[in-house]
Amino acid sequence: MIPYGRQSLDQADIDAVVAVLQSDWLTQGPTIERFEQAMAARCEAGHGVAVCNATAALHIACLAAGLGPGDRLWTTPNTFLASANCGRYCGAEVDFVDIDPHTWNMDARALAHKLEAAERTGSLPKVVVAVAFSGQSCDMRTMAQLAQRYGFVLIEDASHAVGASYAGRPVGCGEFAAMTVFSFHPVKIITSAEGGMVLTNSPQLADHLRRLRSHGMTRDPAHMTEPSHGPWYYQQTELGFNYRITDLQAALGLSQLDKLDAFIARRRHLAARYERLLADLPLTLPQAQEQAQSAWHLYVVRLQPERIRRSHREVFEALREAGVGVNLHYIPVHLQPYYRDQGFAAGDFPEAERYYAEAISLPLFPALGDEQQTYVVEQLRQLIQEPAQP
Numbered sequence: 001m002i003p004y005g006r007q008s009l010d011q012a013d014i015d016a017v018v019a020v021l022q023s024d025w026l027t028q029g030p031t032i033e034r035f036e037q038a039m040a041a042r043c044e045a046g047h048g049v050a051v052c053n054a055t056a057a058l059h060i061a062c063l064a065a066g067l068g069p070g071d072r073l074w075t076t077p078n079t080f081l082a083s084a085n086c087g088r089y090c091g092a093e094v095d096f097v098d099i100d101p102h103t104w105n106m107d108a109r110a111l112a113h114k115l116e117a118a119e120r121t122g123s124l125p126k127v128v129v130a131v132a133f134s135g136q137s138c139d140m141r142t143m144a145q146l147a148q149r150y151g152f153v154l155i156e157d158a159s160h161a162v163g164a165s166y167a168g169r170p171v172g173c174g175e176f177a178a179m180t181v182f183s184f185h186p187v188k189i190i191t192s193a194e195g196g197m198v199l200t201n202s203p204q205l206a207d208h209l210r211r212l213r214s215h216g217m218t219r220d221p222a223h224m225t226e227p228s229h230g231p232w233y234y235q236q237t238e239l240g241f242n243y244r245i246t247d248l249q250a251a252l253g254l255s256q257l258d259k260l261d262a263f264i265a266r267r268r269h270l271a272a273r274y275e276r277l278l279a280d281l282p283l284t285l286p287q288a289q290e291q292a293q294s295a296w297h298l299y300v301v302r303l304q305p306e307r308i309r310r311s312h313r314e315v316f317e318a319l320r321e322a323g324v325g326v327n328l329h330y331i332p333v334h335l336q337p338y339y340r341d342q343g344f345a346a347g348d349f350p351e352a353e354r355y356y357a358e359a360i361s362l363p364l365f366p367a368l369g370d371e372q373q374t375y376v377v378e379q380l381r382q383l384i385q386e387p388a389q390p
């Protein structure tokens, strides 16, 4: 089976991890800071705070933004569960903004309308999580203006978008979002096995994120309520977590970062090739968001149901049977039983639901060969061009 995504590791990655195993520090050592600084430098951000995964990163980013019970977090329904769950971890109410029918990202106009209505009813969100779906940022310029106007904290969930750029600068630079979150899960652009990071330009937010990562503890006298008792002394000033990443993982992430440009170049090549090879088929192909250069985490196509005899499910299952490991990103989050229990129902976000009925993620990862890709395209072509068997 050709998977939809997979990591690319080389000997340098293996050597980097082994070197940490032979060192004095398996966790809380110097490699974590080197990884944070390298990511921050690469993304033109002031500070990086590495944690055990992007879900934890989203959680502490929301806490650092001040999100708590009685507050609201808005995100897109077309995302992984974590972009919404982070709000629930903080005790906040979660709501969604429907997607743009072309980019499949949160629709900035829909966000503006919903904010207008929420202002009238006194139910504005404290945090908006803008997900860079498939690797391309949302209309961040407009969303940042809305953040100013309505006073919410804009967090970019750029789990798909390590190495992407927007308005000529790297995603994560903090020009538009107060905090940007990356994931280093193996299916994402670069991996640390498990791992995540928050980037920010605010030293206060970075400090707070570091405390939240480690039990709410501080050894910095400036954050203490009384003078230090001695060299052993630390204080817990709020409730935090153990969300630390290990030095083993940071070493892998750091080594992978050396290959980021090559990974992105290969992903762009494959995406451009899909676009060429699929152009004549009854499919809707990904459309570029203005100003955004995608990292191409995913290559999603939408079947045009009125022009295809087979159902979405039939095409999906037949591709899997032909050894093409297609996937579906995403089941609209508001339709999950957990969120239905919070009051959501089918029909609430029709663009995301229509998208879900048509979308298929095709294999896309750096080691995918051109011939394998051609095979994927030919299988898809046969399925959607030929009439179904009676």
Ligand SMILES: *Cc1c(COP(=O)(O)O)cnc(C)c1O
Pocket (backbone or CB within 6 Å): 053, 054, 055, 056, 079, 080, 082, 083, 131, 157, 159, 160, 183, 184, 185, 195, 196
């Ligand atoms: C993968 C992903 C996450 C969660 O990442 P983990 O590192 O697995 O916790 C969050 N948001 C989006 C959009 C993702 O794709």
